[in-house]
Amino acid sequence: MQIIELPIEYELNGQIDIIYPSLVIVNDELTLVDTGYKNLLPLIKNEMLKKGYNMKQLKNILITHYDHDHVGSLYDFKWNYPWVKIIASDIESKYISGKMKSERLIQAESMLEKMSTEESEFGKWFIQELKSLKPVSVDKKVHDGDTILNGKCRVIATPGHTSGHISLYFPELDTVITGDAAVQENNELVIANPQFCLDLENAEQSLMKIKNLKAKYYYCYHGGKHISKEE
Template sequence: MSTIHLLEIEFANNGQSQSLTPVLLQDEHDTILVDCGYPDFMGLLEEAVARCGIQLDSITKLIVTHHDIDHIGSLAALKRTYPQMDIIAHELEVPFVEGKQKSLRLEQAESSLDELSGEARGHAEQFIHFLQSLEPAPVDQMVTHGEKLPWCGGIEIVHTPGHMAGHISLYLATTKTLIAGDAVVMEDGKLAIANPQFTLDMEEAIHSIQRLLTYDIEQIVCYHGGLFQGDAKQALRQLILAHTSKG
């Protein structure tokens, strides 16, 4: 029997209150963390897992949905502190997580710099420096679409590109749960596309949501927004319809 813990982490960012929802999966053999927040999130993660009666040093695996800094910012620090923790990522994400290729988010930010001026350019330059500070980490296991990991009742890898090319979501068939990463987010109680300006390929993002409809999903956990309450499949259909009608 496996347990799903939603680690709702609240923090201040540039004077504003924000929250992220990493997920912790646990069975009698493994404790698996999905995504790990910004740099210097170790203390916040420690507090969040402690509320579930768990300690960070008991985590055996860390699954990365994609290489954005709010998802892997503390990855290197966690691996350094707990080297027994295996890091798992989609094959397309591995060179970015390991720092062998420049972050796609960094490329996007740099490419937009010439179009900006004044205060907007200053904010963009700050963001670029922030992205450049991200410490790479070694990946222990690569995964691909459709792969079924045997831990915590079974974890199916769902390749959901769009936000980033190697983005994955996780499907837990035993509880009909989708851990969405940034494939979808919650805004005002509704599902939405994660920051359209940061979605590298919107058409792919919509195709990914269509792919999700092939799974028997009853609940969706969004990294931004937490647990979606309601008819998950109908909400996904409405999201597709809203974006295809715009096109």
């Protein structure tokens, strides 16, 4: 078993940034954790090919939570590789599948009402991005403590950033994939965008929860791999 981070450099609204989806390899079968913004499939695919893997090996896509920078390319992946199974928490699956209006969209619409004229331009763009996400059916719904990926991965409920956010713990590798429960800033694990957390208190508890696992490696979607113990 192995976990590889996929550094994806992209341009959004004139700015260059990098995200780090994770690729989990178990018995030559691939699980991609989160899919980036819309239209990033080609970049993710190319990065996988550079690592020596092909799309025929892709078995699962696991979504940590329903935010447009994590699910933006999910529909494209499912359209191009229909055999791939989509895995998400029971809560987030309602938004991914389009059965319920997402918490993030409700939050964004509420925040728009209080924004200045300058801020509202971004707010309107953000709302349109969320509304443009196409629904995708979730094949497997998971809950806190579930064991998946041939018993190699334990699902950790880490609510706060969103209600159904999950992180992934791999005891054999002493590794956590954090999603947005933690980001790496200045070589520290901190809360991702606390101003946008749907429940900041829960987000703080979730950050402590994954820190208390005392893993050696934390794969952060924003900021990249964090090593918490000496090599």
